[in-house]
Structure formats: C-alpha cells, structure tokens
Amino acid sequence: MASKMTLLASVLVVMLMHLQSLEAQQPNLVKGLSWKYYESSCPKLESIIRKQLEKVIKKDVGLAAALLRMHFHDCFVQGCDGSVLLDGSASGPVDSEKTAPPNLSLRGFDVIEDLRRRVHKECGAGSVSCADITAIVARDSIVLTGGPTYSVPLGRRDGLSFATRDATLANLPSPFVPTDNLLRTLAAKNFDATDAVALSGAHTIGIAHCSSFTRRLYPTQDTTLDKTFATTLKGVCPAPNTNASTFMDLRSPNVFDNKYFVDLMNKQGLLTSDQDLYTDKRTRNIVTSFAVNQTLFFEKFVNVMIKMGQMEVLTGTQGEVRNKCSVQNSNDLLISSVVEGDNMDSVESF
Numbered sequence: 001m002a003s004k005m006t007l008l009a010s011v012l013v014v015m016l017m018h019l020q021s022l023e024a025q026q027p028n029l030v031k032g033l034s035w036k037y038y039e040s041s042c043p044k045l046e047s048i049i050r051k052q053l054e055k056v057i058k059k060d061v062g063l064a065a066a067l068l069r070m071h072f073h074d075c076f077v078q079g080c081d082g083s084v085l086l087d088g089s090a091s092g093p094v095d096s097e098k099t100a101p102p103n104l105s106l107r108g109f110d111v112i113e114d115l116r117r118r119v120h121k122e123c124g125a126g127s128v129s130c131a132d133i134t135a136i137v138a139r140d141s142i143v144l145t146g147g148p149t150y151s152v153p154l155g156r157r158d159g160l161s162f163a164t165r166d167a168t169l170a171n172l173p174s175p176f177v178p179t180d181n182l183l184r185t186l187a188a189k190n191f192d193a194t195d196a197v198a199l200s201g202a203h204t205i206g207i208a209h210c211s212s213f214t215r216r217l218y219p220t221q222d223t224t225l226d227k228t229f230a231t232t233l234k235g236v237c238p239a240p241n242t243n244a245s246t247f248m249d250l251r252s253p254n255v256f257d258n259k260y261f262v263d264l265m266n267k268q269g270l271l272t273s274d275q276d277l278y279t280d281k282r283t284r285n286i287v288t289s290f291a292v293n294q295t296l297f298f299e300k301f302v303n304v305m306i307k308m309g310q311m312e313v314l315t316g317t318q319g320e321v322r323n324k325c326s327v328q329n330s331n332d333l334l335i336s337s338v339v340e341g342d343n344m345d346s347v348e349s350f
C-alpha cells in the first residue's frame, strides 16, 4: 500500500515537472499568433533580419537599445501594431514631421524600414508586417548585445491609426516615478512586480539624456544616489538642461547582462524609476535575485518580452500589412491633425 502511494506520488511529481517544463518552453500564445507564421511564406525572414542587423549594430551598438525601445513603445501604446513607426505618431520618425510633434527621441526608424524593404524584396510586398519585423528586431538587438534568445510569436498585423500624444504619454512609464507608480502602470497591463523589474532590466543597454535624471542632482542631491556617481553625473550635466546623455548601466553599458541590477544595489541606478526598485520593499528582493543570478534574469526577461510582444495585437484580417512602415497603405485615411508638441524628453527612458 505504502509503496503504491509512493509510486503514485512520484508519478504525479514527474507529471507536474513535465507540465512545468512544457510551460517554460511554450509561453501562452495569443489567438491568431503562431511560432511558425512565416515558415512557408517567408522562410528566410529571420535570417535576413539577423544578418543585416549584425552589420548595423556592429557599426553603431547604441542602435540595439534604440531598437529594443522601439518595440516597447510600440507595444505599450495601443498594442504591438507598428503604429509607433507611422509618420505623424507622437513618437514617430522625427524628420518626417512637419508640425514639430512631441519628440520621444526614438531612433532606428530607417533601420526598420530598410529591413522591411529587404524582406519584401525576398518574400513579396505585403508578406510580413512592420509590427512583426519590429518584434524580431528587438529580439535580435538583445541577442546581438549578449542577451538571451527566444522564439518570437508572429502574425501581427499593422494598425491603421497612430496613437495620439495623450495616449502615448498616458501609456509610457516615466523615468521620474517611484516604483509604486511603475507597478500600478504595469499592473493595469497585467504585468506583476517580477515582470516590472525584468522589463526595467532592459536598461542594461542604452543611454538617457540629462533631462531624465538631473532632478536627482539639482537643486538637492537624491540620497539614494551614490556620491561618487553623482559627481560623475554632474560632470556630464553641469546644469539641469544640459544637452548631453550618459549610459544607463555604468558597469557594462553595451552588453545585455545583469549588471544593471548590480548598479542598483550600489546606488548607481541612473533614473529614479531604476533606483527606486531597490528601495521599494516589493521589488528589492527581485532586484537582488537578478543581480546574483543572470540566468534567472534572462528567464524572466524572456517571459516578459513574449508577454509584452503580444499586447493588444491585431491578427487575421484586422489592420493591414503595410507596404511601407511609415504610412498606411491608403494614405487617404491619414489623419492630418498632428498635435502641437512640447519637449517630450520626460518619457524618453522607457
């Protein structure tokens, strides 16, 4: 009897372990997306992107962070529908905007459009959406700077409308806010504290402008800021509105690793929204666990990227597949009223 119970118990344990490992390998897919969406229609899609991005990022490693951020911005504002790429969107391509809309200092639009051109040349116009290209580009930017790889769910369609300035502002976490705000903003989008800390770990690469952190220096110095680090930052930004920038992860600025969390433990996080993750009791232990275990960070980061990459996606016959990432296929529908913008540097960090 006892041995029967033991056998049953061990069978259950094995089954549970099996279930867990399946879950780890196959995160939930949103209806309409698939791991092999372009397998027959554009088999070379991922290799075309990877090969070209290798060259691009080798020349300008800073683009990796910019391209990763592009995907964040796309997904957080009205879902991953490529709307961030549209001329006239609040954070869209800068030089194409005649009416000086708010500027979120995104860059890399030209890289995405160039990849779109290469992909469509190989697989035909209308073959692959700009939203999917942006998602693959984000994954490759992570991989090419040393981060973890993962499969990208595919089959997103491109949106027909761009997000307004207000929607953009309302949906992007600000660099000035404490963890409490960050957690609330992200909880509204179904991300938990672990997701929030893992997502913040994207700041292991990339830069931020003075305007995003000088309020931690002037008029009074933030007590959660390491003194030596503060002195360095004052050198970069001698005044609050200095037009300069610095790396977000001082230990390994261009490598996708877990050093960002080590920075936080040493009071060397650049933004308020970074450093406060180590002050807030709800996230402090998560920061520590990532700082001591990069594998754990990578695992949680991959989870949250796959989750984020499926936010409010358009699939099936919704939206369209754009022939050019910066304009809808029927230009007639272009909304011409672009809102006048002030300086939007305040949301640049995410």
Ligand SMILES: *[C@@H]1O[C@H](CO)[C@@H](O)[C@H](O)[C@H]1NC(C)=O
Residues within 6 Å of the ligand: 094, 103, 104, 105, 106, 107, 343, 344, 345
């Ligand atoms: C807009 O963003 C671009 C790209 O980062 C930057 O060069 C430019 O200075 C920004 N303009 C304003 C007004 O912030």
Ligand SMILES: *[C@@H]1O[C@H](CO)[C@@H](O)[C@H](O)[C@H]1NC(C)=O
Residues within 6 Å of the ligand: 243
């Ligand atoms: C400030 O920086 C932006 C982008 O980096 C640049 O376009 C602009 O010319 C700079 N302004 C000054 C006064 O240096």
Ligand SMILES: *[C@@H]1O[C@H](CO)[C@@H](O)[C@H](O)[C@H]1NC(C)=O
Residues within 6 Å of the ligand: 293, 295, 296, 299
């Ligand atoms: C680090 O995290 C991984 C992934 O969760 C786990 O398998 C491993 O045991 C952890 N390593 C240590 C030393 O705790």
